[in-house]
Amino acid sequence: MKKNKSVLLSAPYILWMLAFTLIPLGVVGYYALTDPETHVFSLGNLKELGMYLPVLGQSAMYSLVSALICLLLGYPVAYYIAHRGPVAQKILYMLVMLPMCMSFLLRTLAWVGLLQDTGIINNILEAIGIGRLQLIRTPGAVILGMVYNYLPYMILPLYATLVKLDHRLIEAAEDLGCTPAKTFVKVILPLSVPGIFSGITMVFVPAVSTFYISQKLGGTDTVLIGDLIERLFKQGDNPNLGAALSLVLMLLVFICTGIMNGFGADEEGGVIV
């Protein structure tokens, strides 16, 4: 009797999630397939999408590159943290978490102050005689902004995988004559694959849809799909085209995460505090 009753506890939740995640996506679909003026069915919005494909490609590439840079930077750091004592681990873990809790808008704005032509870095470069460089409004600046903002999202899942790694396996590999490099390639790396993929997903998804980082750190050429969607909703007065672009973005993200999940972890989310 009890079992039946407690199953019912999930019903309000399922209804809630249907009402506020699935149905809204249906509404997005409805907007995407109707004409902005007449509200009748139309494929006009989808036809217009072709024009924005380069932007979509550019967004995907920027965020993929950022995710890989995060992986290259984050892996050694996660590895280092995972091999400290318990107290040091806690402190380092907290220091990685802390920036995530602070306003990313202001932190990105601080990068503008650092990178701009009259900014802090350029003032220093000028003072030591190197001269000013074009740092901001380059693709590099956008990628830097993404790496900066989402690096913790890479480190945390990697750390969670690496800290669970069974030390006896490494010892066994070494006993059997593996060099450290070989141990890494043969044992550690394959075992951390789930962490790698969950990290890449967690960096890729927010990066591909960002609109603030590219607005502040990018130039006139670094327009990302998030910028377009934001403009269409907030300024361009064309929510229907914006809805169509949102659908495309969602599709891209689901395909990418689907691939990642296929290769990577079977566990859910990979988020652990």
Place this chain on the structure above:
Amino acid sequence: MKKANRILTVLMFIFLYIPMVVLIVASFNTSQDITKFEGFTLRQYAELFRDEDLLRLLGNSVLIALLSTAISVAFGTAAAVGIHRLKPKMRKVVMNLTNIPMTNPDIVTGVSLSLLFVFVGTRLLGQRESLTFWTLLIAHVTFGLPYVILNVMPKLQQMDGSLTDAAMDLGCTPVKAFFKVILHEILPGIVSGGIMTFTMSLDDFVISYFVTGSGFVTLPVEIYTYTKKPIQNKVYAMFTLLFLLIFVLMVAMNLLQLRANRKRETMRSVSKGGAIFRRCAAGFAAACVLAGCCFLAFGNKQDKIILNVKNWGMNMADGSDGTLDIVKAFEEKYPNIKVNMSYYESNETLYSQLKNGGISVDVIIPSDYMIDRMRQEGMLEKLNFDNIPNFQYVDEQFKNPDYDPNNEYSVPYTWGTVGILYNTKYVDPADVTGWELLWNEDYAGKILMIDNSRDAFGIAQYLLGYSVNTEDREELQACADKLAEQKPLVQQYVMDQIYSIMENEEAWIAPYYAGDCMLMMEENEDLAFFLPQEQGFNLFTDAMCIPTCCKEKDAAEKFINFLTDPEISGANMDYICYASPISAARDYMEDYLAESEIVYPSEEILANGTAYKYLTKETTRYVEGLYQSATKTADAEGPNWIPYAIGGAVLLGLAVTLPVIRRRKKTQ
């Protein structure tokens, strides 16, 4: 190897913390400019605690975070217990549903929720305001719930099922068994889920940005509009304090956990530091209940009328630099009205915010052509001029304008011109001949361009010698080509962000509205204003209107009347540096402004100016499309092939290596 790792870790932490150091230093800086440290001061902190608006926004954020966490935790825990009992197949389906908001990009979640709320609220139910506190709360609960579920589910799965059975065998009711046994076991999951929901909700910008109406705004959303205007250092002070607070909280939590762990090790007790978790959870629950009570006690007890005003940024005297604080003066005169000011960047932004629906606004101040459009589309409310006796002071030439022929919908607020602001330190006077300055390759990368389709097309039309009100597609296409040609030279497309960029000399040339240019010239004396008289320029009128989505028409008319008082108008112009449509106001203005050629150009100069007229709907949409594709899309060719090449190589690499790794994983 180890050494390299350590160095890299240190470098990474420096990288993560440098921007935060910059912000913290800025909070003690006497200079407004984040890049120049001029002296140490605590003034920003004192100002922060005097700034009611900022504190209210922070309160709003905390309130939403506490309430949404409390709801998500209670709702999510119950749901997790239910899901745990579901048949495996069904459980998988529900968990996939749970994963949707986790995997979906925030922007899509925000857009979809805002469309849902507007669709249901405005289109189906016909409400004036469908984006409210409650919809924001729903949105936050929706993205909070999965965090709770995903943290609680593993704990339920780890739990020994026979414990519940034992409890029930010993005579517990299912509810009692839950509170005595299950809750105890899954508490760590609940607490970590709750903490995550709380921090996510407190710092959420993207989803809130799309779901926020005009009435209830949280701090991150307001910070976004702050970062478009000249940012005030007290925001940095707030950042520093929040940083300290979170730091202390995190340290405290870690210490508690460490202590709990140690206790567990020594006592070998089964309880997983339960006491401490329980205490934390109880404290948090108390905070939530308190917040809920406060909200019920004070949130709904607003006996004041809230007047929602939407204005351009920097377009009303706010009491800084010794000017009159207009809103405060109004609230003193009408103590039962509270003005809630929010901002828009351009006429087009305002239009789409109102058109997309969901928000309720009482007073707006659009420009001429936009008033015409809104009037024709039935978006404006007719004014009751009996409530606006000060309308008599408005100059005859501003009454019954083209955009409002019978003067039923609008009361003029300011008028002005669009010209070019340039920095005399870097720009050769010989180059300052006309609009072509904005296309001068010598200044590539130092040119800003105005970020709205109408003004941008207007500039191209003046340059090419077309009428600014042309509907000829060929001419419009030529303008779009001209703007596309300009794009490589443009540093940024800006509206209100122009202030800091021009004042800090990050850019040298920008077209903008005369009044704002005056404000910037006061801050940086190397700046100068040029009006291309021979080619022509835009002459605009901004006027106050009441949109149909208004809720407080009487109060709105009082506010409009107040602003039309010559003395108030004069005091207002002292701050915003525009010309008043009320001649009598000129007497109350500071002399240097009242006599300025920039603020009040002579009749013969004005003869060269033209006003924008509202074009047909088709043309407006066509122009908007041209503008987007000319200025806002990435070039498929050019330097952008680099990320493509890298990305392609990466994909290729993944395609080759992944199957190998996967095969290896399988064989293990």
